[in-house]
Amino acid sequence: MTSNYKQISPELARHIRLVMADVDGTLTDEDGSESPSACEAVRQLEQCGITVGFVSGRHLSNLEALAQQLDISGPIIAENGGVAKLKPDSEILNLGYSREPALKELNRIKQLFPGAIREREDNAERLVDVVFFINGIAHKVVQEQLRDIQYYDSGYVLHLMERGISKGRTLLRLLNEIGYQGLSSTDTVVIGDSPTDISLFELFPYSVLIPNPRLTNEQRQAVQRVARYTSDLHCGDGFTEVANYIATLRDC
Numbered sequence: 117m118t119s120n121y122k123q124i125s126p127e128l129a130r131h132i133r134l135v136m137a138d139v140d141g142t143l144t145d146e147d148g149s150e151s152p153s154a155c156e157a158v159r160q161l162e163q164c165g166i167t168v169g170f171v172s173g174r175h176l177s178n179l180e181a182l183a184q185q186l187d188i189s190g191p192i193i194a195e196n197g198g199v200a201k202l203k204p205d206s207e208i209l210n211l212g213y214s215r216e217p218a219l220k221e222l223n224r225i226k227q228l229f230p231g232a233i234r235e236r237e238d239n240a241e242r243l244v245d246v247v248f249f250i251n252g253i254a255h256k257v258v259q260e261q262l263r264d265i266q267y268y269d270s271g272y273v274l275h276l277m278e279r280g281i282s283k284g285r286t287l288l289r290l291l292n293e294i295g296y297q298g299l300s301s302t303d304t305v306v307i308g309d310s311p312t313d314i315s316l317f318e319l320f321p322y323s324v325l326i327p328n329p330r331l332t333n334e335q336r337q338a339v340q341r342v343a344r345y346t347s348d349l350h351c352g353d354g355f356t357e358v359a360n361y362i363a364t365l366r367d368c
């Protein structure tokens with residue numbers, strides 16, 4: 117059960133050292149464009165002494181460009197946990213994940229449903245997951261044919277990825293295995309809007325759900341079940357109000 121973000125205590129707000137933000141539906145407006153107020157709120161958090169990182173389904177070079185634009189200093193986790201860097205200008209970490217299972221399943225469903233599976237243009241840039249759209253048949257029909265693979269619907273595009281990879285697990289590996297800045301999950305706030313963020317909400321005690329009107333009722337219920345806090349406003353406006361609230365509690 118989620119609480120309103122105003123239940124975030126002053127103690128928690130002062131304790132936070134890392135905010136990991138999803139991008140689409142979290143730092144964007146409802147039309148998908150970057151939210152100017154959310155971008156400003158990211159800068160404000162960094163000025164308040166909180167390291168900000170991204171944890172998104174976007175591919176790495178897209179997130180690197182956004183990181184540079186917003187001047188964030190934290191980790192970048194791309195492809196829903198498949199690819200990660202500790203800082204925008206550092207090397208890609210070797211997490212041991214493979215793209216083979218996703219490519220194999222993509223090719224299999226293309227053969228099963230000729231003409232219905234359309235790869236998105238940015239697949240060529242991806243290292244671990246594959247992104248595609250389904251045309252003309254119910255998603256469920258395709259989903260039922262998938263074997264031994266993870267399937268995500270971000271609300272924007274569909275993803276296939278090797279089992280066991282998730283945003284939450286990769287962020288936890290950065291903290292626990294790699295020892296990112298000596299931080300633990302309780303120093304971290306994770307913020308997201310969709311089912312691709314459920315692993316973050318489950319593995320991190322301080323999570324904020326930003327409501328996204330694109331979600332189905334079923335998806336909305338699934339994310340609400342696991343998030344700790346929720347904003348009142350949608351998308352980038354929701355992120356902005358939460359970040360502003362945290363900044364106010366920190367007197368900065």
Ligand SMILES: [Mg+2]
Binds near residue numbers: 139140142270310
């Ligand atoms: Mg999202």
